[in-house]
Amino acid sequence: MYKLLLFAGLMMPAILFGQIDRSVRPSAAKAPIINIKDSQVFTTENGITVILSENHTLPRVAFNMVMGSDPVLEGTKAGLSEMAGSLIMSGTSNRDKDQLDKEIDYIGASLDASSENIFLSCLTKHMDKGLTLMSDVLFNASFPMSEFERIKKQNESGLLSAKSDPGTMASNAEVKVNFPNHPFGEVMTESTLKNITREDIVAYYKRAFTPKGSYLVIVGDITLDQAKKLVDQFFGTWKGGEATKAESNDGQFNKGNRVIFVKKAGAVQSVIQVSFPIKMRTGDQNQLPLNVLNGILGGGGFGTRLMQNLREDKAYTYGCYSDLNITEDGSWLTIGGNFRNDVTDSAITQILYELDKITNEYATDEELNLTKSSMAGGFARSLERPQTIAQFALNIIRNNLSKDYYQTYLKRLEAVDKEAVLTMAQTYFSAKNCNIVVVGNEEVVERLKIFDSDGVIEMLDAFGEPVKETKAADITKEQLIERYVLAVTSTSSLKAADKKLKKIKSVSKATDLNMAQVPFPLKMTDIWMAPNMDGMKMEGQGMVFQKAIFEGTSGSSWNMQGGKKEMSAEDVAAKNKSNGLLPELNYGKTGMNFELTGIENINGKDVYVLKVMDGQSETYEYYDVATYMKVKTVSIRTEEGETTEMSTAYADYKDVDGILFAHSLVISVGEAGFSGTVTSIEVNGKIDLKEFK
Amino acid sequence: MKFISLSVLSIILSFSVNGQKKIEYVEYDLPNGLHVIIHEEHATPIVAVSILYHVGSKNENPDRTGFAHFFEHLLFEGSANIGRGEYSELVEKNGGGLNANTSQDRTYYYELLPSNQLELGLWLESERLLHAKVDNTGVETQRSVVKEEKRQRIDNQPYASFISEMFKRMFTVHPYNWAVIGSMEHLDAAQEEDYVNFYKTFYVPANATLSIAGDLNVEETKKWIAKYFGTIPTGQAINLYRDFENLSDGDFQKRYGTAKSVFDAKDFMNSKSPEAKKLIAQYAKLPVMIPRPEKDKEVMKSVIKDTIYDNIQLPAIFMGYRFPNQTSADSYALEMMNEVLSGGSSSRINKAVVEKKQLATFAFSFNYGLEDAGVGIFAAVAADKVPLDSIQVEFDAQINRMKTELISQEEFEKVRNKFENNFVSSNATIAGVAENLANYHVYYGTANRANTELENYMKVTREDILRVANTYLTQNARVILYYLPKEN
DSSP, X not given: OEEEEOOGGGGSOOOOOOOOOTTXXXXXXXXXXXOOOOOEEEEOTTSOEEEEEEOOXXXXXXXXXXXXXXXXXXXXXXXXXXXHHHHTXXXXXXXXXXXXXXXXXXXXXXXXXXXXXXXXXXEGGGHHHHHHHHHHHHHHBOOOHHHHHHHHHHHHHHHHHHTTOHHHHHHHHHHHHHOTTSGGGOOOOHHHXXXXXXXXXHHHHHXXXXXXXXXXXXXXXXOHHHHXXXXXXXXXXXXXXXXXXXXXXXXXXXXXXXXXXXXXXXXXXXXXXXXEEXXXXXXXXXXXXXXXXXXXXXXXXXXXXXXXXXXXXXOXXXXXXXXXXXXXXXXXXXXXXXXXXXXHHHHHHHHHHHHHHHHHSXXXXXXXXXXXXXXXXXXXXXXXXXXXXXXXHHHHHXXXXXXXXXXXXXXXXXXXXXXXXXHHHHHHOOXXXXXXXXXXXXXXXXXXXXXXXXXOOEEEOTTSOBOOOXXXXXXXXXXXHHHHHHHHHTOSSHHHHHHHHHTOOEEXXXXXXXXXXXXXXXXXXXXXXXXXXXXXXXXXXXXXXXXXXXXXXXXXXXXXXXXXXEOOHHHXXXXXXXXXXXXXXXXXXXXXXXXXXXXXXXXXXXXXXXXXXXXXXXXXXXXXXXXXXXXXXXXXXXXXXXXXXXXXXXXXXXXXXXXXXXXXXXXXXXXXXXXXXXXXXXXXXXXOXXXXX | OOOOOHHHHHHHHHHSOTTOXXXXXXXXXXXXXXXXXXXXOOSSSEEEEEEEESOOGGGSOTTSTTHHHHHHHHTTSOXXXXXTTHHHHHHHHTTOEEEEEEOSSOEEEEEEEEGGGHHHHHHHHHHHHHHBOOSHHHHHHHHHHHHHHHIIIIITSTTTTHHHHHXXXXXXXXXXXXXXXXXXXXXXXXXXXXXXXXXXXXXXXXXXXXXXXXXXXXHHHHHHHHHHTTTSOOTTHHHHHHHHHHSOHHHHHHHHSSOGGGSOSSSGGGOOSHHHHHHHHHHHHSOOOEEEEOOOXXXXXXXXXXXXXXXXXXXXXEEEEEEOOTTSTHHHHHHHHHHHHHSSTTSHHIIIIIIISOOEEEEEEEEEEOSSOEEEEEEEEEOTTOOHHHHHHHHHHHHHHHHHSOOOHHHHHHHHHHHHHHHHHTTSSHHHHHHHHHHIIIIISOTTHHHHHHHHHHTOOHHHHHHHHXXXXXXTSEEEEEEEEOOO
């Protein structure tokens, strides 16, 4: 199968050279002078700013028409601008799509459009034809209904594909959590796609594609005179309204780390993206030192801290990078990569370690020099592309940079010192307020809890929406309650359970609650007394904040702000539907409206969902499919037009006098979150009801 | 005399693209067999330094697959004079960028540097060639990294296994049978000795092409090349030297019957002792044999149809045909045929499969040209709820049309224009020029094709395209793969 080849060169006698000392590293020759050619800039009467970067090395030319409008929120029509972009090339009033495609391909050109630009690239000799087609699309895109329907269908299929692409899944989740109520945080889903109409697309095109505030970037084998003539000839008659101006917020800043998990069945790697927004816009004077900081951390190359630690030292990954995005509409940092399942948690630990370290310690001189030289080299190399020169000119105009911004770039880069780098890290970075998005196999979920400041992992779907996958339940609601009761009472029949429960006359439970926003611990006391009385009290620092009591036919609640309030007849009726130490046992008898809606997944665990309605509130109770223990309740109540949602997660069940009680609670009400540890449970002790009135 | 016909003029024009500069270069062989290509171009103050090693996955031992690609990783671990991690550090801190890639046929390393660092680039590459560090520490680390690369680029990506699934069925004899990334079990099973032998066999000057382009002075560059590469031993003397550096006294003595002490450690090649001189001369005369597989001659005789279950949402179809190798005369007509089928929005496949019949979210064909064989691939990811059979029927209709009708004059002009545009753009960067020159030298035997390649396309006629369609799009001998969603 193999044959052996001989090389002619090998047959020549070896020529011996004088000694060289290979351990001596060559030193650099004299540094080359870096020249940045000036671009030519002129404006047209109808509002286009034209930027020309001449380059006659190759006989080709490119025209990029960039619109000047800001992105706006699309809400229930998320994905509208993206879809408009993909429809612009669907034909014009002069040429249907087939004709247009044929004419572009015929001259070997490329003509592409997005929601905010149209780009032509062709050989210089085909420039007139290319511009004829480009301006036709720019002025006369016709958005035929058939193409609209086709692209919509294609998007539907595309959304299906997104469900198997871990990179897309991760970035969808990331933009959603960093940029709520911001154009960046909007992701097309099956339902927003349905809402988009052809009229929406046409309206978008009319509004966004206007000469006012637009930029035409011309690069290549063309002179200034030619460019002026052609711009006038092809774009001089273009008319349109003012460009849309919209202020975007800076993103949502966390208090504490948030873990977001997106399930990808069968994944052999986890995609990890640790991110947070950055309060900065393009052109900020801190942008350059921040770029240096990012370069040291992981902004490209093999020598960065992330790459050296996670790839070269630990071999967790093929690559780990930090990606700094500074834009005109919002900015953020993402650190991420792909990591095999069993090192998912170790990788997050190391990423957070590096993030923490860089905000606490000076960078070394070597790494600072390495990064600065590497950036300077990258800057010089980028000048090979004529597009870079034009981009510089565009940036200067769009972001009001000083005229010599790029001429002085290397000098300003050289001036960035380690003090500046540390200041940048302390101003913009933190290892404690991150969004940690993990896309991967369910088997890794449990090990991610430690990274979340409240221990509750948010489960999002492929489009960054909260997961609501419901499967049909395999048992009835009565069977579920029976199994739950048997599990909690550690008995094997309802009769035995009943006997055990009858012996309990009262329960008093004390819980320590901690809340991030409150500097002192809170104590919560819950009581229950046979047959149907209960109460609660919350106190701290010697003060009582809230109390409530229910005595079977009447009750009241009190809080520090609102004072005392008696229960209404409706409240009492509702409360009577939850009757007994294990009220679930009595749902069938008390007139409670309850149903088993199916099986959902919480934090990677399958749970039965029992929907319970007592006439005043709607409660979802979640029971572990494997153990039947209650793991969570979510209660929603609307009072005087205001809806309050309270969720309680239960864990750490322990036996107290033959009954299993949860000893760990995580409660969240609106924005507030408490973590609770039960410190004592007393059964059949003495209770003073007055304390709760 | 005065009248030159317009048609003649257009032919002349098509042969000499307007304003296209000729790529000038010098090339020569060093006595140790290293081929050198230098292109001078001063537009931007940067240089590209590259080495193409003529070793890819097809040179691997069938029970040691993945070695070629593994070496692409391993050879960044350092050398006798470069510490671990220093390759990238030295390049990056001097303002450069670097990377490498591996195919079935070659392994390619390059640095892009400010032009005043050319000597550094040459030194770095000469160190990699002469005495890279091939030891267990590096092997262990890079083994894990490569496993992650495989998980990231193949196992965890929808449809990403289709090339290896296709090649596995199409090449049962030729080593194109296995994927470039290879087998992780093989990498695990391999011993340090296996790695050392691979290095000694394929990483020798006579198997390498050094291609340099950019803001440089040719004479000065030649001097540096003589200094760093000219001093690399010839033939098996390079491996004698490597053993001298790596083996213990005892092992060296056992292998060569001579003590290490007879050599001059500081200036090995100019060792004074007659015994050393004799041994070096003897080994310099012994050539390094490069094992290369025979060009593939296997003929497909039937249709192989298989289903593959993957973590995907939308089913997909991949059809593969045996094409000739990339240097065959027919490959130009085949590429132009592919442009008619799949180049741009107006192409036949896009129009029929994606736009008119809406059978697929995307569909395309491409030619996978390699040194020893080629493969023509048709691929489509189905639109929601569209059965794969109906896509296959449409692909077959397009293939049939290609085999029975001449393409239209308009389509013909279109693809010619497209290839002219591609040709102009192919040499837009100095990194691209360095790589093109090296490729053309290694695969076609002459770097000058960088200047003449367009002519080969311009010679293709419509009849040629019809002929190659009939020769190679064999409906009774092809591989058809259906990708279906895995049940979870």
